[in-house]
Amino acid sequence: MKTIISIILAVTASSAVTAAVVIDKPTGEICPTSFAIITDSMTYEATRSSMLRYRDALQNDGLATYIIRDNWTTPSLVREALIDLYKSDSCLEGIVLVGDVPVAMVRNAQHMTTAFKMDEENYPFIDSSVPSDRFYDCLDLEFRYLHQDEENPYLHYYELKEDCPQRLEPTFYSARIRYPHLRGGDKYKEIAAFLDKAAAAKTDMAVDRVDRVVSFNGHGYNGDCLIAWMDEEKAYKEHFPEAFTSATGFKHWNFRMLEPMKHRIFSELERPGIDLFMFHEHGAPTTQYINGFGEADKFDDRVRHFRQDIYSRVRRAISKGNPRDEVIDAFAKEFNLTSTFFADFDNSDLIARDSSEVAAKDIYAEEFHDRVTMPRMVMFDACYNGSFHEDDYIAGEYIFNPGATVVTQGNTRNVLQDRWTIEMIGLLSHGVRAGQYNRLVATLEGHMIGDPTMHFAPLQSNTLSSALTLHRDDESYWESLLDSPYADVRSLALRMLSHLVPESSFSPRLLEVFRSSPFCTTRMEALKLLGVYSNDEFREAVRMGINDPYERIARMSADLAGEIGDVSLLPAVVAAYIDGGERQRVNYTLSNSLALFPREDVMRCIDNYYVMNPRYNFEEEKKAVIDGLARTFEFAEDYNKRIVDKSLDDRKRISAIRFVRNNPYHFNIDSYLAVISDDGNSDAVRVNMAEALGWFRYSSRKGEIIDYCRRMVDDTSLPPALSAELIQTAGRLQ
Known part of the structure; x- marks a missing residue:
């Protein structure tokens, strides 16, 4: 809190909110x-x-509500207005950005995303x-303004400063209400209609508990691991106990259940009374990938697919403008195809049939132009489905x-499949507002679309939602909840x-x-929180x-073991790898991680495992295990050689360095530090190497990296870009 206030004072001292900003203060009861x-x-x-009706509904729901408006020209002006508001009202718990509020396009902060x-x-x-x-919504972060987009003046580019906090801890929650222009119609009428819908929903949801939930997994999600x-x-x-009190209260769907699945999904989306619908899938801004081509039992079906x-x-x-013959030749060479394979390429009947079959596999944005969706809240655990900056x-x-849908959760960029996507989602069962829930699982790309104040009736009366703001620093209050009967x-x-x-x-x-x-989800939270410390207790929990x-804990631990790189974890990793093949995603x-x-x-460790665990045909099995890992190790060795090979051009070396961002080879840290220290390397190579080390967040050797960065920045002869990167890397690892 002190950090936020100090930044607020610094910003407000150097710039004032334009006089054109109009602030309508809350009305009615306190x-x-x-x-x-x-x-x-x-x-x-x-x-x-409609906006005033929405405001009144929020105030009746316990939120003193401001309306702040201006002809905003940059995101900076909006942020200054928010800083000024928070300075005067630290009980501000959330905001919603309605209409054409400028979009900040953030750079130099990919470590705050899950995968981008x-x-x-x-x-x-x-x-x-x-x-x-x-x-x-993260007032402790600091940015440098770069420029406005040339083609879309609604977009503005900013760069995260290297010496500000490097982790996301939103000061309050936020959401967007921005109309998708390609939907057609009058955007203002549609926004007004949504505000009216959100306002009316407050009355209906006062007694609506989370007792009807649907979860769907699409093709290719988590490697299709059943x-x-x-x-x-x-x-x-644990998250939705009341949904499991009836046979249809919770529906757990998978793309394998039907080919195609989209029409059943449409039917379910139109069913009244659904509280929450969760999509776990691959996606694009205007597409939900549902079925894929699937598995074919017959040879002819495989050929057709x-x-x-x-x-x-x-x-x-x-x-995309590529010459037809060149494209066909390129694919023919890549897949060893003969000319007869493309004999039906221009067959109009086949094109129509293929188009119809392919279209049935996925869900497209335009299909909602004449459909309704009834779930109060929809989660899109998918890439790009929340791209509110698009048309x-x-x-x-x-x-x-x-x-009846009043709020959705989606991502503006690609998102990691193996992240813990349902963390804290059960807080919705306890009356916590959707925005408060989303604030607790913040990522750079993750956003609420719609009304973030939406909440369900709680299982038991409580003040959890407001407590997240009012009792944020109240240790005794949170201690009192540790014995709650709810995970x-x-x-x-x-x-x-x-x-x-x-x-x-x-x-x-x-x-x-x-x-x-x-509770498996509480244990999962404990594991995640231990990761902040990266200490002996953390390593023991991972082991x-x-x-x-619980598969999710095992999968996260499997990943963390590699991220830590402590050889004391190897026996557990090797044993699980050899014995646990049925857990496809964990394996x-x-x-x-073994690489x-x-x-x-x-x-x-593999040798020791087979000595301690004699089994039938162990020599053949052991050879298969070693052979299966060989390519992974060779791949790693090749990349690490390229990083230090000065005979290669910078492009190839930097490509190898960027690979390290997802693959922290702890045993090679000394070599990486030497690359940074060597002024015989180009500035670009040194800067990229310093940036890559910022991804060693859980490394057992991250203390060495932090110490090195701090020593190096004292060298005034370093290129400014390298000094800045070293400062940021140290900040990211702290």
Whole structure:
């Protein structure tokens, strides 16, 4: 809190909010916490009556509500207004950005995303920046303004400063209400209609508990691992206990259940009474990938699927302006295809049939132009579905229809599949506002679309939602919730206490929670919080977690073991890798983690395992295990050689360095530090190497990296870009 206030004072001292900003203060009775509607002047004038109804509904729901409007020209002006507001009202719990409020496109902050790692130097700004409202709700972050987008003046590019905090801890929650232009119609009428819908929903939802939930896993998600999919039901029972009191209260769907699945999904989306619908899938701004081509039992079906796939890819390449014959020749060479394979490429009947079959596999934004969606909240655990900066986007289509959906959660960029996507989701069962929940799981790309103040009736009366603002620093309050009968309440208490209690006393408590809690999601939260400390208790929890009965904990532990790189974890990793093949996604993660340890140590552990665990035909099995890992180790060795090879051009070396961002080879850290120290390397190579070390967040050797960075920045002869990167890397690892 002190950090935020100091930044606020510094900013407000150097710049004042333009006099054109109009602030309508809350009316009516005093409420414990407050909320702000941020909008542009034209949207306000065009939707005024609906916006006031929405404001009144929020105030009746316990939120003192401001309306702040201006003809905003840059995100900086909006941020200054928010800083000024928070300075005067620290009980502000959230905001919603309505209409044409400018978008900050954030750079130099990919470590705050879950997966986005596009090269900012070699790709256009529009593609390599992250549209993010963390610019507005994380007041402790600091940014440099770069420029406005030339084609879309609504977008503005900013760069995260290297010497500011490097982790996301939103000051308040936020959401967007922006109309997807390609939907057609009058955007102001549609925004007004949504505000009216959100206002009316407050009355209906006052008694609506979370007792009807649907979860769907699409094709290719988590490697299509059925155990990963099935095991999540353990967590869902903790998150949504009332949904499991009837046969149809919780529906756990998978793309394999029907081919195609989209029509059943449409039917379910139109069913009244659904509280929450969760999509776990792959996605694009205007597409939800549902079925894929699936598995074919017959040879002819496999050939047909292959032909459809190749024809589709060829047509897509041609549509981008590539010469037809060259594209066909390129695909023929790549897949060893004869000319007869393309004999039906122009067959109009086949094209129509293929198009119809392919279209049935996925869900497209335009299909919601004449449909309704009824779930109150929809989660898109998918890439790009929340791209509110685009002219059309899936998450927007779900709220701007006459159905009951008032809020969605989606991502503006690609998102990591193996992240813990349902962390804290059960807080919705306890009346916590959707925005408060989203604030607790913040990523740079993750956003709420719609009304973030939406909440359900709680299982038991409580003040949790407002307590997240009013009792943020109240240690005794959160201690009192540790014995709650509900998993998510315990998890929330642990999270809040982790910011208040010293590591020396809280870390052992977290390890005990991990060992003994009856709730798998609370144990998962304890493991995640221990990761902040990266200490002995954390390593012990990871060692235990590799064989955890809850697949999600085992998968996270498998990943963390490699991220830590402590050889004491190797016996557990090797044993799980050899014995646990049925957990497909866990085993995949274990194989990746093994490559992050020294090869000789891994081979020694494999030898020891078979000595201690004699089994039938062990020599053949052992050879298969070693052969299966060989390519992974060779791949790692090749990349590490390229990093230090000065005979290669910078492009190839930097490509290898960027690979290290996802693969922290701890045993090679000395070599990486030497690359940075060597002024015979180009500035670009040295800067990229320093940046890559910032991804060693859990490394058992991260202390060495931090110390090195701090020593190096004292060298005044360093290139400024390298000094800045070293400062940022040290900050990221702290």
